[in-house]
């Protein structure tokens with residue numbers, strides 16, 4: 001009797017791309033972020049990807065103190081895998097960005113494999129009533145470069161080396177896959193590589209099925225069976241990208257960090273709603289949802 005494939009659902013609950021005026025459902029306070037993560041885990045997410053925000057303004061906050069306000073709550077109430085961002089916001093320094101992962105030594109941390117133009121301004125057409133000045137300045141900025149030089153990537157790898165933290169490798173284009181291969185060949189990263197291919201973010205690769213096939217083909221050629229493939233689709237293509245990839249052996253990432261939507265013109269009221277929606281798609285494909293411990297097994301996490 002053929003065994004169903006286990007799929008890892010990751011949920012990125014708040015991020016640093018969307019801003020509070022865009023959706024009343026975007027978690028901002030430590031309590032909201034903790035509840036969102038625990039709710040997503042209860043709905044089936046094995047991994048929660050975490051950023052922190054200033055509780056008053058909702059602005060991205062990468063201080064360890066900000067993370068310390070919700071991490072223990074999540075620890076107490078869920079056995080999900082915690083994935084702490086080292087991307088922070090593209091306007092932060094690398095020192096700021098790596099601090100929380102270096103401080104809390106999580107099982108997983110994100111690592112971005114290349115620099116890119118980071119286009120948030122496209123969202124200004126969609127979201128006009130912005131409450132805070134920082135939102136307008138941040139979103140309208142056409143000069144944002146999300147810096148991830150070889151030196152900065154190496155700095156994060158060496159800073160976290162020895163802590164047992166493994167990485168979710170964010171690849172926004174094929175060049176980033178080659179950058180990851182470079183670090184693999186230098187022994188700075190070890191398999192199984194958890195590769196999160198990102199589709200449809202302005203400045204990165206698109207979200208057409210050809211783009212997805214191209215990223216997978218390239219990763220298959222560069223890493224063979226040394227990698228675990230996961231995908232995230234930005235914005236309203238989140239579920240399409242998940243469905244296309246899941247049908248080809250991929251794991252999936254959802255969450256309000258990368259899409260505020262549950263359907264055309266319909267804001268997701270919770271991260272758990274998106275987890276439940278992608279779960280419907282996966283189970284519809286005859287796939288099973290991996291538990292946190294099964295994800296730990298598949299990704300060789302320290303537990």
Ligand SMILES: C[C@H](N)CC(=O)CC(=O)O
Nearest residue numbers: 085086087088110170198
């Ligand atoms: C496209 C995603 N928002 C990528 C991300 O989650 C990066 C990070 O936090 O380091």
Ligand SMILES: [Zn+2]
Nearest residue numbers: 015085087257
């Ligand atoms: Zn993130």
